[in-house]
Amino acid sequence: MNTMTTTTTIGGTASAVPVLEATGVTMRFGGLVAVRSVDLTVGAGEIVGLIGPNGAGKTTFFNCLTGLYVPTEGRVSYRGGVLPPKPHLVTRAGVARTFQNIRLFPNMTVLENVLVGRHTRTKEGLWSALVRGPGFKRAEATSHERAMELLEFIGLAHKADHLSRNLPYGEQRKLEIARALASDPGLLLLDEPTAGMNPQETRAAEELIFAIRDQGIAILVIEHDMRFIFNLCDRVACLVQGEKLVEGTPEAVQGDERVVAAYLGTPFEGAPGAEEVAEVEAAEAHSATGTGGTTSPEGEAQ
Amino acid sequence: MIRMTTDLSKDTKDTSAAPAADRSSRTTALLRLIAAGGLATVVSTFLAWTYTSEFPGDLTVYGYPAGLQVLTLVAGALVALYALAALGLKGLRGLAPAGAAKALRLLALGAFGTVWYTVLAIAVQLGGLVNLEPGGFVAAAASAVPLAAFLLPDDTRQAPRARELPSWAEILIIVAVFGIGMYAITYGIDTEDPELFIGYLITAGFAVGGLIRAGAIARLSALTAKHRQVTVVAAFAAAAAFPFTQNTDTYTLIAVNILIFATVALGLNIVVGLAGLLDLGYVAFLGVGAYTAALVSGSTASAFDVRFPFWASVLTGAVVSLIFGVVIGAPTLRLRGDYLAIVTLGFGEIFRIAMGNLDGVSGPRVTNGPNGIPNIPDLEFFGYDFGESHTVLGIELGSYANYYLLMLLAMVLVVVVFSRAGSSRIGRAWVAIREDETAATAMGINGFRVKLIAFALGATLAGLAGTVQAHVQHTVVPEMYQFAGPVPPNSAFLLAAVILGGMGTVSGPLLGATLLYMIPAKLQFLQDYQLLGFGIALILLMRFRPEGLIANRRAQLEYHESDQSDAPDKGLSGSGVGVGVTKAGA
Ligand SMILES: Nc1ncnc2c1ncn2[C@@H]1O[C@H](COP(=O)(O)OP(=O)(O)OP(=O)(O)O)[C@@H](O)[C@H]1O
Numbered sequence: 001m002n003t004m005t006t007t008t009t010i011g012g013t014a015s016a017v018p019v020l021e022a023t024g025v026t027m028r029f030g031g032l033v034a035v036r037s038v039d040l041t042v043g044a045g046e047i048v049g050l051i052g053p054n055g056a057g058k059t060t061f062f063n064c065l066t067g068l069y070v071p072t073e074g075r076v077s078y079r080g081g082v083l084p085p086k087p088h089l090v091t092r093a094g095v096a097r098t099f100q101n102i103r104l105f106p107n108m109t110v111l112e113n114v115l116v117g118r119h120t121r122t123k124e125g126l127w128s129a130l131v132r133g134p135g136f137k138r139a140e141a142t143s144h145e146r147a148m149e150l151l152e153f154i155g156l157a158h159k160a161d162h163l164s165r166n167l168p169y170g171e172q173r174k175l176e177i178a179r180a181l182a183s184d185p186g187l188l189l190l191d192e193p194t195a196g197m198n199p200q201e202t203r204a205a206e207e208l209i210f211a212i213r214d215q216g217i218a219i220l221v222i223e224h225d226m227r228f229i230f231n232l233c234d235r236v237a238c239l240v241q242g243e244k245l246v247e248g249t250p251e252a253v254q255g256d257e258r259v260v261a262a263y264l265g266t267p268f269e270g271a272p273g274a275e276e277v278a279e280v281e282a283a284e285a286h287s288a289t290g291t292g293g294t295t296s297p298e299g300e301a302q
Numbered sequence: 303m304i305r306m307t308t309d310l311s312k313d314t315k316d317t318s319a320a321p322a323a324d325r326s327s328r329t330t331a332l333l334r335l336i337a338a339g340g341l342a343t344v345v346s347t348f349l350a351w352t353y354t355s356e357f358p359g360d361l362t363v364y365g366y367p368a369g370l371q372v373l374t375l376v377a378g379a380l381v382a383l384y385a386l387a388a389l390g391l392k393g394l395r396g397l398a399p400a401g402a403a404k405a406l407r408l409l410a411l412g413a414f415g416t417v418w419y420t421v422l423a424i425a426v427q428l429g430g431l432v433n434l435e436p437g438g439f440v441a442a443a444a445s446a447v448p449l450a451a452f453l454l455p456d457d458t459r460q461a462p463r464a465r466e467l468p469s470w471a472e473i474l475i476i477v478a479v480f481g482i483g484m485y486a487i488t489y490g491i492d493t494e495d496p497e498l499f500i501g502y503l504i505t506a507g508f509a510v511g512g513l514i515r516a517g518a519i520a521r522l523s524a525l526t527a528k529h530r531q532v533t534v535v536a537a538f539a540a541a542a543a544f545p546f547t548q549n550t551d552t553y554t555l556i557a558v559n560i561l562i563f564a565t566v567a568l569g570l571n572i573v574v575g576l577a578g579l580l581d582l583g584y585v586a587f588l589g590v591g592a593y594t595a596a597l598v599s600g601s602t603a604s605a606f607d608v609r610f611p612f613w614a615s616v617l618t619g620a621v622v623s624l625i626f627g628v629v630i631g632a633p634t635l636r637l638r639g640d641y642l643a644i645v646t647l648g649f650g651e652i653f654r655i656a657m658g659n660l661d662g663v664s665g666p667r668v669t670n671g672p673n674g675i676p677n678i679p680d681l682e683f684f685g686y687d688f689g690e691s692h693t694v695l696g697i698e699l700g701s702y703a704n705y706y707l708l709m710l711l712a713m714v715l716v717v718v719v720f721s722r723a724g725s726s727r728i729g730r731a732w733v734a735i736r737e738d739e740t741a742a743t744a745m746g747i748n749g750f751r752v753k754l755i756a757f758a759l760g761a762t763l764a765g766l767a768g769t770v771q772a773h774v775q776h777t778v779v780p781e782m783y784q785f786a787g788p789v790p791p792n793s794a795f796l797l798a799a800v801i802l803g804g805m806g807t808v809s810g811p812l813l814g815a816t817l818l819y820m821i822p823a824k825l826q827f828l829q830d831y832q833l834l835g836f837g838i839a840l841i842l843l844m845r846f847r848p849e850g851l852i853a854n855r856r857a858q859l860e861y862h863e864s865d866q867s868d869a870p871d872k873g874l875s876g877s878g879v880g881v882g883v884t885k886a887g888a
């Protein structure tokens with residue numbers, strides 16, 4: 001596809017009007033600080049990756065962005081306006097998301113799932129549903145059309161009438177993306193979109209995400225698959241124990257010793273690529289000492 | 303691994319090929335035997351089963367069937383019909399698209415059960431087997447023969463695509479089925495004796511089970527889905543015909559009460575079935591509507607000396623219910639979990655007790671306390687007095703027939719509201735909330751608002767039904783609106799009607815309400831054990847058919863889908879071709 005050329009970083013820095021701007025986002029659960037003062041911006045047309053070991057706080061950060069959690073501190077704004085910490089208002093504003101452990105509506109059909117995603121972009125209430133005037137029929141027809149278009153886009157149109165819970169795993173993930181796209185977002189948050197996919201499916205997902213970006217939708221994506229992340233993203237941020245450790249181009253992050261250390265769970269000493277270490281600018285103040293890979297239980301809304 | 307299983311199944315197929323001819327001749331013989339047994343059962347109903355007319359239904363006559371014999375006749379005929387269908391008789395094959403063996407087992411059990419129940423009931427009630435005439439023994443023997451169906455090999459298969467019939471024929475089938483269905487229900491309502499009613503339940507239960515197994519019901523619902531308009535009109539016409547078949551008001555009153563119960567259950571189905579909100583005090587909204595209508599009806603016991611015209615009292619009742627719905631719902635629906643169940647349970651009880659206390663002693667005099675508001679006048683609609691008999695098409699209709707038809711209209715209204723709201727943006731939002739509230743809000747649905755709309759709509763519809771109920775009963779007392787009690791509708795029975803019938807469907811709660819009303823009404827002797835039996839029935843249902851008697855469209859889809867070769871859950875049971883395709887996702 002035409003997307004092969006776009007893997008090179010276009011603009012390392014965010015453009016004039018950031019789509020998403022999170023400043024100082026902190027989330028505490030009692031004594032545990034799951035996210036600590038994280039700043040992140042996503043520019044228009046950008047694909048930004050968010051990586052980090054298990055339990056680093058990536059999903060929690062997403063939940064703070066989308067209003068599922070009210071951050072203890074910090075501010076999240078979308079296209080200049082501050083986002084209210086209410087999930088439905090965030091979606092209405094133009095930020096849509098998918099979930100780490102798929103949360104489709106299992107007993108609804110594939111088409112209905114996508115139609116639910118249209119909720120914020122239609123306004124027919126109970127009354128118009130009961131009266132069924134021409135306005136209602138038109139809106140309903142438009143919604144169907146748009147939903148089918150999206151199913152076509154992700155390649156599930158032929159399964160529109162199937163129950164979503166009967167879809168194979170990879171298709172469920174794609175359907176979740178279609179459902180999120182149905183709300184016509186300006187920013188799409190993807191939480192581990194390729195978890196559980198085989199290599200072919202992962203590659204297809206890559207193409208899909210590029211195609212979404214080409215429609216002018218900015219993307220923030222969490223992923224553990226490094227090949228996927230480094231292929232896809234213009235910029236990558238790494239969270240470790242709730243703090244943003246590094247942010248930069250995929251190449252820079254890939255080579256950062258602290259990132260490697262965080263993933264391996266041991267201090268990075270006497271490693272083979274010692275010369276690379278010198279190349280990395282030591283801009284960050286934090287020292288990455290002995291970060292034990294904390295295993296975490298599943299969060300509530302992942 | 304997949305390879306191996308495929309090969310294995312091939313092997314077994316090869317070895318089983320040889321005695322196939324042998325087996326099929328055995329099957330044919332069995333089927334002939336079953337058909338003969340069915341026919342013999344039919345014939346036996348024309349004999350006398352007992353010589354005294356003390357047993358209900360007068361089974362002493364040679365020459366025509368009576369009472370329980372009629373039911374036996376139906377059960378026997380169904381057995382014979384399905385056996386012949388399995389034998390491949392032309393024109394009958396459409397009766398069992400999904401295989402006849404399992405259906406035959408149920409039908410045979412039905413015939414056997416009906417006959418043996420009758421025979422035993424005669425023996426027990428009249429004291430000994432001596433009371434049986436030879437006909438009874440013939441029937442008992444004949445009805446045991448079809449049990450040979452349990453020796454039949456299982457021939458369950460995927461129903462083939464239905465043969466295209468001309469539309470008029472399909473419509474004719476729909477009309478005929480609704481005619482028969484209404485006749486069967488009317489027969490149930492009109493049975494007087496508990497013995498007969500139990501027999502009716504046995505026959506009907508097994509017959510319906512058999513028809514489902516045979517795939518006949520599925521085929522029928524495909525037809526009704528294809529001709530929705532016709533179905534709706536046929537159903538309405540069949541229901542509207544009921545009062546014309548009655549010569550007294552007794553059973554019409556039962557039918558009116560069933561309609562009220564069913565309408566309220568359908569309203570509750572919006573709240574529980576669509577939006578997934580557990581409302582344990584729903585009957586209180588019926589009470590709000592009924593009390594409001596009673597208070598503005600001009601009854602002498604009412605605190606208000608006003609008499610609203612019918613339309614105004616309906617509106618007032620619905621609006622007052624709506625207000626109560628919002629007042630109860632607004633603070634509780636913001637919370638997730640079981641708070642709503644607890645609050646509605648409390649509200650239901652508070653309503654009943656408050657109505658009892660507003661008697662001028664414990665509180666202001668509004669509702670006349672535990673004595674309730676009696677002498678609620680009959681409705682009058684532009685000079686049409688609902689309390690009088692009217693003659694339509696030469697048939698005399700009693701006063702309850704008026705209420706029956708009015709209530710039928712109310713039910714149609716609720717059906718329309720349910721199905722229109724259900725298949726719209728708001729209905730999808732309800733189902734989404736029910737399925738996964740977190741995901742639903744993340745899709746932009748304002749959970750609180752959408753739930754409140756469902757809750758308030760449910761309350762309004764119940765209030766509307768309540769206004770009619772007040773006039774039908776001519777009196778309202780607090781004890782009519784309990785959480786659980788012997789007489790439906792009460793909150794527990796309403797919920798049971800929804801769950802038993804099938805959540806999220808239109809016909810489910812209607813069926814559930816009909817059964818739950820009729821069974822206690824007809825089997826008065828069960829009074830003491832009613833709640834026990836009811837509990838057992840619910841447990842059995844949850845074990846064997848958790849989706850309710852009538853599965854909703856989505857659950858149907860699920861069955862439908864597991865028939866498709868690309869469904870993921872199919873596992874290795876399918877043929878070798880289907881298996882390899884979609885294991886990737888797992
Ligand atoms: N609702 C909650 N209450 C208490 N602790 C929570 C809650 N949600 C998350 N946490 C904790 O916050 C930390 C970060 O969890 P989070 O799910 O955000 O990690 P993650 O980076 O998404 O990990 P993974 O890669 O495994 O998905 C974990 O220690 C987790 O236990």
Ligand SMILES: [Mg+2]
Nearest residue numbers: 058059100302
């Ligand atoms: Mg996570």
